Amino acid sequence: MMIDGLQCGHFDRDSFTRLKAGGVSGVVVTCGFWEGALESLDSLGAWRDLIRDNADVATIARTPADITRAAQEGRVAAILGFQNANLFEGRIRLVEMFAELGVRVVQLTYNNQNDLAGSCYEAEDSGLARFGREVIAEMNRAGMLVDCSHVGNRSTLQAIEASGKPIAVTHANADSLFPHKRNKSDDVLRALGQTGGVIGCAAYRNITGDYYSGPIGQWCEMIARTVDIAGIDSVAIGTDRAHNFTAPDYAWMRMGRWTRGVDYGAASAARPGKAPPPDWFQKLEDLTAIPNGLRSVGFSQEEADKITHGNWLRLYGETFRKTDS
Amino acid sequence: MMIDGLQCGHFDRDSFTRLKAGGVSGVVVTCGFWEGALESLDSLGAWRDLIRDNADVATIARTPADITRAAQEGRVAAILGFQNANLFEGRIRLVEMFAELGVRVVQLTYNNQNDLAGSCYEAEDSGLARFGREVIAEMNRAGMLVDCSHVGNRSTLQAIEASGKPIAVTHANADSLFPHKRNKSDDVLRALGQTGGVIGCAAYRNITGDYYSGPIGQWCEMIARTVDIAGIDSVAIGTDRAHNFTAPDYAWMRMGRWTRGVDYGAASAARPGKAPPPDWFQKLEDLTAIPNGLRSVGFSQEEADKITHGNWLRLYGETFRKTDS
Structure with a gap:
């Protein structure tokens, strides 16, 4: 059993x-990056149809038990998530309603500062x-997981402290292992470890670097070093894999409607396009390599199980x- | 036990x-007249807070059992309704999502023709x-009651035929008893009777007339004559009572955003303002007079029970x- 803490893009049957x-039984899917409330309802409607x-x-999984059941049935459980809080449109009352519609993971902000928090790129x-403090308390109450992957380190530390429940960094890496604005400081990783939070280690070359994007053993080496910082109960997988992503999708993801200019997101002017996938992760089926890869870098079976699914299940x-509905 | 098929206005604790x-255990409340999806979410959010x-x-009642339970507990069950389909914003996928948020009654259109149906005032x-046919089928599937109170007679007859489940006219009267554009033809009433639908008889003077707005016996006489047309299983109560309604509320209800001019809705240029309540219905507590009023015009206890709550419970x-949520 494996749970991927975050993927994005246009899922289809093939996905x-x-x-x-690839051995994946649960995956947090990205239902939106910049979309407001109505567009987010459209996205949720399209997701419902796709799953039906x-x-x-x-x-669609609304509880950890739904994921376990999906695993037994040989189905993939999609956990509905948003990478931004625009779906709430500044309205505290919308939090519980989106929770009732099945949304379980919401990132406080994406690449730009918003009314909740600061971003890693500001x-x-x-x-x-x-409003960020209000939304965190409401998400705690409504049963949603707070995600701080693209949130700045300072805001993330404050979110960990403000939240009555542990939070997640669904898809990022340790900045001390591969320096990148999108990656998290050791302070953040230790704070996650001390509060029951979880980081999903990414397999997106732009924030993983070429070395850890080599053979599976090298990516698992990164996981082992992340465990050294955050602890075995706080590290999991969040590949950030994008399905069927094309240039207009990258443009929407990076520029949304906020600039007439060009923004590279996690990429750069030198390497602006689609980053090549890690050597070990050419196709989705390659995810089957992870359990053995974790054993090969010294994790016990019990430890490997925590990383592949146990930590996410516990946090969920x-x-x-x-x-109620 | 009594169920009022429709009320509107600004409810508060006093309501x-x-x-x-007044002996009312269940009431369909109006969460919107012209509001789009986001404004409707705002309204639902405000309703949740009010109830909490x-x-x-x-x-808030989502099932008939919730109403029965509320009656036992001495609480009033609000059934969430909208008097227009604007909340769907032309999107078939939003129907089931609003159902999941607790909306149970939606009128196909209000005073103006829309993308679903024709109105009684056109x-x-x-x-x-x-789109009206699509929405009816989706409402059938999602567990919402179709309301045709302000819908034109022709559209209403077609809705009765198109719907896989019985429909409601939550608040109107028989046009043959008091002629008014808002009231329903005998054809519509008979069609309701033949398909398990229900009409809630209104106690709004503009569409009830002065005679049937006299003492309780006279209003119950109207109900008896409506039963003669539609049958004992298809007549109930839908007072159309407005709580804490002021001039700006009437302006919004009648003109919304659709005209720079003046529209009188069910009122008229000759009597444009707030209609005086029926003589028997000066205050909400006066609703206790209904059961005895029904007995006084010849209904048995069993028949009176159908009219006061049984028919609505059966249709709900x-x-x-x-x-699921």
């Missing part, structure tokens, strides 16, 4: 059958704003909540 | 305590439009559905 072949049309291979991280259990 | 004193803040006297009733049981 699910290949994730299944492929119910033999996929399902020259200055504002720290957690008033502490944060998700099935609401 | 619930007085409805309770008054949980000792009120609750010079020509367009009949049921393509056939149409409402608790959805």
